[in-house]
Amino acid sequence: MKRKLFLFGLCFLIIALALTAQTVSPQRKARVVQHRQTAVSPQVCEINGSAEFCTHLPILKLNTGTQAIPGEDHSHDRILAELTVWDGSQGNRLSDEPAFTTPAAIRYRGNSSLHFDKKSYSLVTLNDEGEKKKQSLLGMAADEEWVLNGPFLDKTLMRNYIAMNVAGQIMDYAPNVRYCELFVDDQYQGVYLLMEQISRSEERINVTEINEKLQKTGYIVRLDRKHDDPEQINTFTDYTYILDVTQAMDVKYPGTEKLTEPLRAFIERDLGEVEKALYSFDYDSRDFGYRQLLDVDSFVDYFIINEFFRNVDAGSYSTYLYRSLGGKVGICVWDFNNMLDNYQEIELPVEGFFMPDKPWFFMLCKDEYFIERVIQRYKLLRQSVLSETALLAMIDETQTYLGPAIERNFEVWGYTFERPHELETDKSWQTGDQAGTVLNEIDRNYLQPLSRNPRTYEEAVNAMKAYLSARGTWMDEHIDSLRHVAHESVNKKYNH
Template identity: 40%
Template sequence: MNSRKIYAGFVIALLLAALLLSRHIDPENKRIRQHLTYNTDVEDSSLSVAAGTFSTRLPIVSIDTEGQIIPGKPEQGERVRNMKNSYIRADMKIYEAAGELNTLSSNPDTESQIQIRIRGNSSRTFDKTGYLFKFTKEDGSDRELPVMGMERDSTWVLHGPYLDKTLMRNYMWYNLSGQIMEWAPDVRFCEVFINQEYQGVYVMTEQISVGEGRIEVSKYDGKAGVSSYIVCADRESINDVQYLDNFTSYAKRINGRLEIKYPGTSKLTPELTEYIGRDFSKFEKSLYSYDYDTVRYGYQKYIDVDSFVDYFIINEVTQNTDAGLYSTYFYKDVSGKLKMCVWDFNNCCDNYMEEQTPMSGFFMKDRPWYYMLCKDEEFTEQIISRYRELRRGILSEEAVTADIRDIQAYLGTAAERNFEKWGYSFLPENDLLTEDFRKIGSYEEAVEQYETRLLRRMRWLDEHIEDLRFYSHESKNKKFNH
């Protein structure tokens, strides 16, 4: 009997070790990083942005609207939150040849009708806008297609870096997050033409949605009163969306509201909306209770703690000012635990428009949900341990520096072409950063500022990450503890 117990214990120990190891194995090889794999040996030297003579080693996306204006740009004085989203029909061609330059005179690799609109919040007001589009069939129904080596889907985002003059923040941090977390949007650089006019370097980005290769949870069957779901904390809008009646919103602990992203509005019933609100509130009520850190009643019953830890670290390292407030995504399989997903690094690494982000100090500890999570000593210790581990690998100074320089070298002439179009944004009067001393005069200066800030931030965290223990110490949190 004893030998059987010893054997069983040994097997369980091996399984636990494998589980722990699987979290910490560097999954770099599972994610295709375009700047290391696609057309890296193809010489790209032409600065022409004219449709007839244009060539690039990056994929090309060409959109023909037949003269229609793509909707979504606010009128003078119009508030973005008061806009209603609408789409137009257009035609898209994608050129993504391997081993040779892409041109608009080549045969397209993908050709489809699309529905398209301008997307974003503050970014809608930028001269270079981002777009949300859906591949569609002749009858207008969704059409799923693979794009640039990414999994097939119907809905995609074309992110147009404008505030981010390095062009690389979203591309780099979605890729790094995809190596650290269970899932992050896949991305590819491309260059875009609209009605034969050059628009610059864009980042083709997977939308946060349910599907193979995206967030892989059980799909809603349209019948049950329960479902997997995706929700997002963001600014309120008057578009056709459904908000959660959840505990945190009711208690006014967030500035915006939680919007249900999946299942979509066409599938939501009052019963299903109520279920998602109640299910999410279970986590919140446990978090804001005196039992928040207990095994039996605490938050750990409801969330994937690893996911919340990684989200904290990524956004604290980058000082991503919106994280935990806006563009903050949660997802949950109907039979699983709540997880987090990163989105939008446009403002990170001291790129917030309104004011300079202080280089030192922690900010995620004060964000909704994390305000209570960081009162738990166990959660804090997990952040410290995971941060140290990542700094020895994916987030080491050598790895991050190599990433930045490799991406800059890969973009090369494409970045020059982009600023043939948008170079006026470097003029002080056109720079969106409000403080004069932060205005950036060139692409090279933008990359240097980004790299310097990121390295300084990580060095500060190296020295101060243990200070997080102060926020979870019993002497500080007596009134919150059972």
């Protein structure tokens, strides 16, 4: 008995030391958090006294020549546009000399967000010959693939910004983000978040490039909603119906132009072998199970970040996995628009864990080793970047940083504060000629039921803070109960 206690204590100590080392890893690059490191004050434009548009945030302007922008049908078609960037240290005005102008290929992007009134954009920077060209935007490392995320359903304008920056302080990589204000064909569109698209590069996810001789490659794949996508692959989880009919795995690197049939077959086979190990009776074996194949640290952190922020699509949709040749499979965060009770279709209770029901995590959570890593890592992070004090301070700092840009944004999109409550109060539209039109507007633009929509910006921020605090309290009280998920009595039929 004493020997068992000693071995358990030794195992616990090893896990604790590993988690501590992970937290202070010297290899992790310092995160640039815009609101803490910018030198431009929100009050810089007050000195100007001019009626001209002026902002302390960077300005991005897309000139399409009034072309129709594609993408609402989930197509990958793009149009050629011109991107102009202002990023001055004394505020930005459209009459200022821009930092640069570059050709770009653009389309609308998203899933449900494709149909919001405020659009988000996928952006590829080009050279004058129309070829892809790496370009540094707003101080982020040069690359060619970018996302202009338009916070719309998220009335705080902060969810993706907060969560990406928090994740970037915890994980080896999370997409960098920068606030800006956007014009499209001279029309002001409001506050946007420029984001690094998840892609292969030395500064993003640095997987091995294609080995032409061996016809093997490092890869990035995405588990998401099923579309008619040329990069879709058939993996073990798809073949065995572990994924539901709405889900599919797509290859994001190599892209369509480089994804040959031999490379597709290699990725399917390679990823399938990982999944077979995860779903086998040896899944929890140190020598033959998933630990030899997965970067466990990244899966532990992914679990914690998404559970803490109650980001319930994680693990099923917008879920990115990657692997270098000879390396282990890692996982990367993406898309926090729905977090902290901002899920469009339903109100989410503060209580409960959802990650143990997700593909891959369904098996990981049956292993006591993985669950113990999650519990100890969570407790460590709650003393630092995930503490309530740190997170509430970050929200307040970000709101102060956005300053007058918040009011400008809602001069365009402020109708979304009043409209849902008008519709809820006046039910006459339900049987009138406009019933179908109004229902489409509700489905597209508002939280459901309509009573969930905030009436003011301050109400939206306070609701997010309250939910975050309540979620953290519940997690603190119940994190140890995850051990029940991994207990032998629950998992007999899965264990060897």
